[in-house]
Amino acid sequence: MQNAMEDDRFQQFNKVKLSNGASITKNLLENTSNEKKTHKSKQPTNQLKSGLLGWYAVCSIREISGDDPYFFTMFNEPLMIYKDKDSNLRCIKDLCPHRGASFRGGQIIDGELVCPYHGAKFSSTGKCTNLSRITCNHIVDSNYNNYATKIHLYQYLCKEVGDYIFINYTGSSSTNLEEIEVKENIDSKILNTYGFKTEEYKFEEVIVDFKCDWARIVENHLDILHLFWVHGETIPDADVNRNVITSFNQEITRDSNQIESKYKYKEKDKGEFIRIKFLPPGRIIIYKGNPEESRYIQVLDHIPLAKNQARVIVRHYRKFLKNNFFNSLILFKNLQHRIFYKVFAEDYMILRTQTFNDQMGYIEKDNVKLLGEDKMIQYYWDWYKNSLNEDKPWDIHPIKSDTNSVHQELAMLYPPENKILAEKNNREIVVKLIARLIIPIGLAFLLI
Ligand code: FES
Ligand SMILES: [Fe+2]
The missing domain is CATH 2.102.10.10 (Rieske [2Fe-2S] iron-sulphur domain)
Structure with missing residues (x-):
């Protein structure tokens, strides 16, 4: 029922967009004139409890x-x-x-x-x-x-929850x-609340900082279409590459805690491609199948450090390859990190040039057209714009031209653009490989 309503609302929105495409796109994202307010009443209402102020996972417990x-x-x-x-x-x-x-x-x-x-x-x-x-x-x-x-x-x-440190910002x-008044219970951000049994998984984690708009990174991680093009050569999945042209049936649901989209192949026998869950303000969960059964979960936390500076914590939870000795032998951690860094570098290539953009309203009204597959992104921007108007988080500690920005610069611990993280990881791979060769050769010599 909820899905039907969501689809209905979106259909309505699309109809308005088709008859007056350029202005509705602008109106959805800007909300200042009376005329725009009229259009706004036709938008899907923002049902999400959390705005831009609230519980953020700000770091892994290992940082402390x-x-x-x-x-x-x-x-x-x-x-x-x-x-x-x-x-x-x-x-x-x-x-x-x-x-x-x-x-x-x-x-x-x-x-x-x-x-x-x-x-x-x-x-x-x-x-x-x-x-x-x-x-x-x-x-x-x-x-x-x-x-x-x-x-x-x-x-x-x-609070510490699930090896993360959360703050109520x-x-x-x-x-x-x-x-301190707590508007929302932290449980709404926690994986186990949604049926994931995190205790059954092992995970790898990387943290990367981006010099770009926080909202744009979140958008990127909600965007399934770019996976095929930007990461088509990197993601180790035969179904994700540049030659695959596919479209999905989307099933979007929203409640007070989340927006979730399930992407199913149009060919019935191929089943489900992926599910994406957005838990505002900063958490995205990507997985496949029912939460209890998913073999693999990707959790992305987005932290708005400063204007055009954002941190992402990525965790990949898995139910396979759980043997530590075997993983260390095959350098699983380093090899997985290698993929993470490559994926981030690919995203950064796009995101770095989208830095000045609080809102898609910045783009000229005729320059962008959201398509059917961008439905989730539309809902996200809808939430973002509402929250920005209400919470005004960037107005609380504004940076002026003469503000000393040393804190913001020092906060960038994991910048992707200088490739230091990827190079360090590659060096580790080489050193470990050499060590793995030298030890058996040394032992063989001793025995001879
Ligand atoms: S500024 Fe004086 S003790 Fe901290
Ligand atoms: Fe990406």
Whole structure:
């Protein structure tokens, strides 16, 4: 029923588009004039609960090792994650509440964060524990409470789930975590909520940063058509290559948590090609068949670091090749990473030239035409535009021409354009191959 309604709405939208194609495309993506508002009422309503502010998987748990904090940015805002003395994860604004220094270059001593500028120390709850260090003792003595409440870390809610660290990014950090309003339960972002049994899988992961618009990368990962052309030579699947021209029956469903599209071959005997699930704001899940039975799941998390800077965490979960010894023998991890990096480099070739584009409305109205296969992308842009109008995440910590952008530059840890990651991986493959040859040859010599 839901599908029928969705299809109906889309048919309606298409009819309007056909009779007045250019203006409706523009109208769907821009929403400022009265005339546009009239058209907007004909659009599919945005049923998704989550907007651009909400739960994001911002890094893998492996990024937080030992006492090393993890620095990053979200919508331009410098942030940091570390483990406090009780091993609780804390996500804080990277700003010391004494005189505004960054904690880069600071220390974590016995689970307490120490500012590199004047040595203020902060407890797990964010309270300064050595006020006397940063102001005269007698002032502290007479006015302790006043200082203690002011000199306090600003925090975001932070949780570890499924080897990911999630933060509830609201754009407004708080000195009191209890006061933070959580609009949506984190369960709506978690794979097991949708029937995937992640405990039955092994996974490989890579992280790559892009210098391009966050929204464009998400769009790219919702786009199945480009797989055949851009990645046709790289994806190890005989059905995905440049010579395959295929079209699919799409079955799109939306509820308050997700948009999902199932792509089925038009030839009935060929069955299903793939399913794509979008869990806003930043998560995409790609798999085949029912979630409980899928042999393979791809999970992509998109993190809006800053304007035209975004991070993607890609995980490939598999139910096959689970033997660690065998995998290490065949260099499975390195070989899979090789494919990841190649796929990213191919995407980056396209995405890097689409950097300035908050919205498809930027493109002249007659320049683009979304086709039938772009239906999911249309729904995505529909959500994005609504969320952008409502949440305005880029207006919270705007970068002006004279803003020091050092945090944004430092946040780029895994840039794809300099090929360092791919080259490092290739070197590892060569070294491991040589090691695998030398050891048996050495043993053979010893035996002789
Ligand atoms: S700015 Fe951090 S202690 Fe002064
Ligand atoms: Fe791609």
